[in-house]
Amino acid sequence: MSGEGNEPQAIRKLQPGKLVIASHNAGKVREIAALLEGRGLDVISAGDLDLPEPEETGTTFVMNAELKARAAADLSGLPALADDSGLCVDALGGDPGIFSARWGGENKDFNHAMGLVEDKLAAQPDAPRDAHFVCALALAWPDGHVEWFEGRVDGTLVWPPRGTKGHGYDPVFLPIGYDITFGEMDEPAKNEISHRGDAFRQMVAAVF
Ligand SMILES: O=c1nc[nH]c2c1ncn2[C@H]1C[C@H](O)[C@@H](COP(=O)(O)OP(=O)(O)OP(=O)(O)O)O1
Numbered sequence: 001m002s003g004e005g006n007e008p009q010a011i012r013k014l015q016p017g018k019l020v021i022a023s024h025n026a027g028k029v030r031e032i033a034a035l036l037e038g039r040g041l042d043v044i045s046a047g048d049l050d051l052p053e054p055e056e057t058g059t060t061f062v063m064n065a066e067l068k069a070r071a072a073a074d075l076s077g078l079p080a081l082a083d084d085s086g087l088c089v090d091a092l093g094g095d096p097g098i099f100s101a102r103w104g105g106e107n108k109d110f111n112h113a114m115g116l117v118e119d120k121l122a123a124q125p126d127a128p129r130d131a132h133f134v135c136a137l138a139l140a141w142p143d144g145h146v147e148w149f150e151g152r153v154d155g156t157l158v159w160p161p162r163g164t165k166g167h168g169y170d171p172v173f174l175p176i177g178y179d180i181t182f183g184e185m186d187e188p189a190k191n192e193i194s195h196r197g198d199a200f201r202q203m204v205a206a207v208f
């Protein structure tokens with residue numbers, strides 16, 4: 001008999017049709033839509049559907065991505081893709097991490113958030129400025145099935161912030177091997193190396 005639990009579960013394929021992008025962050029929605037282009041998907045954002053922004057009560061990126069994807073799939077009756085991501089700074093023990101959006105405060109002010117990181121690092125002038133971005137993607141179906149993927153990009157932090165092209169903490173993040181920040185990089189170039197691009201390539205290989 002099959003299904004005894006020892007064989008790996010097959011990954012569920014995503015069929016052409018409607019897909020909800022379960023994010024209220026315009027910068028992320030823009031990048032995700034570009035990464036999904038040309039795959040026969042009719043992409044709708046959580047904002048288009050007026051879906052509420054769920055409280056992110058998880059303790060990991062994957063837990064929060066799953067919570068957001070499930071909420072959107074349940075409410076819309078459609079497959080939903082969520083992204084939970086953040087900046088992890090080595091010298092700050094991985095902060096802001098899953099709290100990256102919350103460090104922007106009620107106004108989602110990332111100049112403020114980048115300033116907080118700078119202030120906390122100022123207390124450790126000799127510590128390395130190593131940091132990485134993480135992106136967890138969760139793809140949830142209305143019947144409760146979920147697939148997860150996690151991507152990462154390593155870099156160092158620089159001040160003052162540079163560039164106006166990205167979003168969030170992009171202006172202070174210098175990816176390894178580059179001399180421009182994510183804030184100075186065109187979106188296709190960022191997607192080639194970013195945490196989000198990394199997670200997407202894994203997802204695309206698995207579900208298409
Ligand atoms: O490529 C990125 N470049 C710069 N900053 C980034 C990036 N990716 C994540 N980040 C930072 C800012 C963002 O606000 C937070 C994610 O927090 P996170 O909860 O996943 O997203 P969010 O609250 O902004 O939108 P939503 O939860 O509706 O998808 O990490």
Ligand SMILES: [Mg+2]
Pocket residue numbers: 056101
């Ligand atoms: Mg969020």
